[in-house]
Amino acid sequence: MHAITTILDLPEEEFLNPGNRSCSGCSLGIAYRVALKALGKDTLLVVPPSCLTVLQGLFPIAATKLPSLNVTFASTAAAATGLLGALKAQHKTGIKVVAWAGDGGTSDIGIQALSGAAERGDDFLFICYDNEGYMNTGAQRSGTTPIGALTATTPFKGKLQPKKDVPAIMSAHGISYVATCSAAYPLDIYDKVLKAVTFTGVKYLHLHIPCPPGWGFNPRLSVKIGKLAVKTGLYELYEVEHGQFRLTGASQKLADKKNLVPVEDYFKTQARFRNLGPDQINEIQQLITTRWERYFQTMENGEEG
Amino acid sequence: MHIIESGNVAAALGVKLSRAQVIAAYPITPQTPLTEKLSEIVEAGELDAQYIPVESEHSALAVCIAASSAGARAFTATSANGLLYMHEQIHWAAGARLPIVMCVVNRGVGAPWTVWNDHQDSISQRDTGWIQIYVNDHQQIIDTVIKSFRLAEEVMIPIMVCYDGYLLSHTYMPFDVPEQDRVDAFLPPYKAPYALDPENPANLNTVTLPDIRFDAQGRLAHGYMEIRYLLQEDMRKALDAASSIERQFFEMFGRGGDAFFELYCCEDADYIAVSMGSLSYHLRDVADLLRASGIRVGVMSVHLYRPFPASMIAQALVHARRIIVFEKALSYGYEGALCSDIKSALFHHGHNQARPEVLGHVLGLGGREIRTEDLHEALKHSCTTPVAHPDEIGWIGLKI
Ligand SMILES: Cc1ncc(C[n+]2csc(CCOP(=O)(O)OP(=O)(O)O)c2C)c(N)n1
Ligand code: SF4
Numbered sequence: 001m002h003a004i005t006t007i008l009d010l011p012e013e014e015f016l017n018p019g020n021r022s023c024s025g026c027s028l029g030i031a032y033r034v035a036l037k038a039l040g041k042d043t044l045l046v047v048p049p050s051c052l053t054v055l056q057g058l059f060p061i062a063a064t065k066l067p068s069l070n071v072t073f074a075s076t077a078a079a080a081t082g083l084l085g086a087l088k089a090q091h092k093t094g095i096k097v098v099a100w101a102g103d104g105g106t107s108d109i110g111i112q113a114l115s116g117a118a119e120r121g122d123d124f125l126f127i128c129y130d131n132e133g134y135m136n137t138g139a140q141r142s143g144t145t146p147i148g149a150l151t152a153t154t155p156f157k158g159k160l161q162p163k164k165d166v167p168a169i170m171s172a173h174g175i176s177y178v179a180t181c182s183a184a185y186p187l188d189i190y191d192k193v194l195k196a197v198t199f200t201g202v203k204y205l206h207l208h209i210p211c212p213p214g215w216g217f218n219p220r221l222s223v224k225i226g227k228l229a230v231k232t233g234l235y236e237l238y239e240v241e242h243g244q245f246r247l248t249g250a251s252q253k254l255a256d257k258k259n260l261v262p263v264e265d266y267f268k269t270q271a272r273f274r275n276l277g278p279d280q281i282n283e284i285q286q287l288i289t290t291r292w293e294r295y296f297q298t299m300e301n302g303e304e305g
Numbered sequence: 306m307h308i309i310e311s312g313n314v315a316a317a318l319g320v321k322l323s324r325a326q327v328i329a330a331y332p333i334t335p336q337t338p339l340t341e342k343l344s345e346i347v348e349a350g351e352l353d354a355q356y357i358p359v360e361s362e363h364s365a366l367a368v369c370i371a372a373s374s375a376g377a378r379a380f381t382a383t384s385a386n387g388l389l390y391m392h393e394q395i396h397w398a399a400g401a402r403l404p405i406v407m408c409v410v411n412r413g414v415g416a417p418w419t420v421w422n423d424h425q426d427s428i429s430q431r432d433t434g435w436i437q438i439y440v441n442d443h444q445q446i447i448d449t450v451i452k453s454f455r456l457a458e459e460v461m462i463p464i465m466v467c468y469d470g471y472l473l474s475h476t477y478m479p480f481d482v483p484e485q486d487r488v489d490a491f492l493p494p495y496k497a498p499y500a501l502d503p504e505n506p507a508n509l510n511t512v513t514l515p516d517i518r519f520d521a522q523g524r525l526a527h528g529y530m531e532i533r534y535l536l537q538e539d540m541r542k543a544l545d546a547a548s549s550i551e552r553q554f555f556e557m558f559g560r561g562g563d564a565f566f567e568l569y570c571c572e573d574a575d576y577i578a579v580s581m582g583s584l585s586y587h588l589r590d591v592a593d594l595l596r597a598s599g600i601r602v603g604v605m606s607v608h609l610y611r612p613f614p615a616s617m618i619a620q621a622l623v624h625a626r627r628i629i630v631f632e633k634a635l636s637y638g639y640e641g642a643l644c645s646d647i648k649s650a651l652f653h654h655g656h657n658q659a660r661p662e663v664l665g666h667v668l669g670l671g672g673r674e675i676r677t678e679d680l681h682e683a684l685k686h687s688c689t690t691p692v693a694h695p696d697e698i699g700w701i702g703l704k705i
Contacts, residue, residue: 078364082371116360
């Protein structure tokens with residue numbers, strides 16, 4: 001296991017300029033800033049259209065100090081492959097390639113290119129920041145929008161289908177490293193990025209990104225809501241290292257202490273869940289409880305994974 | 306060295322001699338043997354390149370776009386639906402000013418499915434900001450691939466080298482394969498004017514406002530419209546660049562000579578048939594037949610379709626009585642795109658001069674056989690009959 005970084009030993013050098021175009025309270029900025037610190041200078045970024053495009057700034061001003069290539073929506077992973085190809089062809093070493101896409105750009109329109117790159121074993125880090133909707137275009141549903149959530153394209157009934165499990169899809173590709181993080185736990189992001197880049201092939205990080213306007217909550221609550229998603233057990237922090245699953249950080253502690261916060265407390269914080277009735281909440285709570293029972297048992301049995 | 310090989314192999318050898326550094330392609334008939342040959346060349350170590358077996362054409366061009374953005378010489382190839390699947394990437398590559406070279410092995414597009422030749426695929430990409438060159442034989446395929454890397458990198462505009470599926474891609478012809486050291490002398494390694502580099506970080510293709518804008522240091526930067534204006538300006542400049550590169554190639558290799566078009570018996574021609582690709586050789590045979598019967602016919606085969614060398618084309622055609630355009634593509638609801646372009650070139654040319662009449666024919670769609678008799682009949686008829694409906698296109702070989 002890697003050392004756990006504390007706020008005190010986070011590098012001071014910033015790769016994100018102060019002031020950017022994301023909404024107030026956007027947790028993408030937290031995640032992006034800390035991940036770029038972990039990546040460092042020798043990094044090439046690939047970004048498809050998304051909130052991150054906006055955060056990165058309008059020509060000729062850039063919020064990101066790292067070289068960054070804006071690409072078409074569906075092509076993120078293939079573009080990362082292209083950068084690697086160019087680096088190899090020019091015999092340049094020591095430069096990391098990192099793709100950053102939203103959940104739509106990852107789980108929906110971008111999944112073909114991502115799956116292709118994962119299967120080929122192209123050596124880059126793919127980071128999906130999951131704000132659970134197409135936020136750049138005004139909060140429409142995406143494959144990773146959770147069940148029941150009201151969005152601009154599920155305006156009355158809420159989304160009818162459950163969230164697509166992208167990390168599981170990526171794990172099924174047999175890649176060396178898959179992990180989930182939350183913007184509410186930035187140091188965990190830092191450590192997992194540091195760790196991810198030590199593996200070869202496609203590495204996949206999935207970041208949970210609370211989004212005030214898209215989810216309908218006060219901008220000052222982003223971190224609190226991110227933590228609630230983890231503490232209710234709705235969103236797990238974990239790693240899959242060469243196929244070995246293990247809970248990490250706050251989720252691991254949760255499994256130790258067995259004190260899941262009721263998921264209703266999470267739903268209550270966001271306008272997008274205002275349509276959920278008690279039956280639906282119960283159903284979701286049941287699913288979470290059953291899933292976590294397995295984790296509790298694993299902990300009791302003292303198994304690693 | 307002279308060899309006898311297929312058109313697809315000619316293209317692959319051109320790519321090899323050009324020392325492409327990143328190659329990404331996805332198989333589609335009739336381009337497939339080109340893709341296979343390139344993977345073979347790279348895997349055998351005959352070319353020091355990265356060959357990426359992507360999962361789609363959209364990704365093939367994504368790989369090339371990114372590789373080129375990071376300073377590498379990139380190549381891809383496709384046909385028909387593959388080309389159309391790339392469409393947003395095709396615009397992107399041109400807007401980003403990346404000197405990618407792509408072979409388009411021309412094939413008709415679905416629906417319904419067809420794998421046979423016409424030009425609808427590349428013609429439908431006419432307005433994407435790529436240079437488009439149509440070639441007529443295997444020698445032109447290999448030479449044009451090499452020249453295209455030179456031209457693309459000089460003007461920073463991507464190029465499609467278009468050649469007929471099956472008719473050229475799968476037929477065997479003798480052609481000369483130039484020596485590597487002479488190609489190296491003609492085509493130096495690619496030095497990108499800007500490339501993604503941690504030592505000199507830049508954000509490329511960022512959201513750009515309608516108006517010009519100051520950067521953090523107070524310097525004015527272009528708006529979207531200025532960036533697009535420059536693409537048009539450089540496209541027009543590419544005409545001169547193409548000519549000069551063609552001259553240099555001719556001096557070094559003794560082949561080629563005109564980057565814009567080839568003329569066959571046009572000087573004294575009363576009637577000039579215009580086409581692109583291998584069809585123009587077919588038309589030459591027909592022109593010979595018609596000349597033997599006393600009708601003075603010439604043939605123009607257009608190589609450089611975008612940027613369109615309009616005034617040179619008009620100059621070469623304006624003395625004729627009638628221009629007859631033969632096309633394997635159609636702008637549905639109007640006429641063939643080349644026909645419109647020729648008309649507009651002549652319209653802009655000498656205002657006071659009498660202009661030739663222009664007639665358009667569509668033929669060979671989806672690989673419909675182009676019979677010499679039909680071609681002869683159509684051309685003869687177009688030369689000798691008064692034009693009743695100049696706006697009506699003629700269909701050759703149609704059985705309806
Ligand atoms: C081919 C294509 N289709 C649609 C769009 C419009 N579009 C831009 S961003 C976006 C949504 C992005 O959603 P996601 O990837 O989840 O990122 P987020 O905006 O939520 O950060 C859409 C639909 C586009 N740019 N390109
Ligand atoms: S819409 Fe949400 S994710 Fe996008 S910038 Fe605003 S807060 Fe961030």
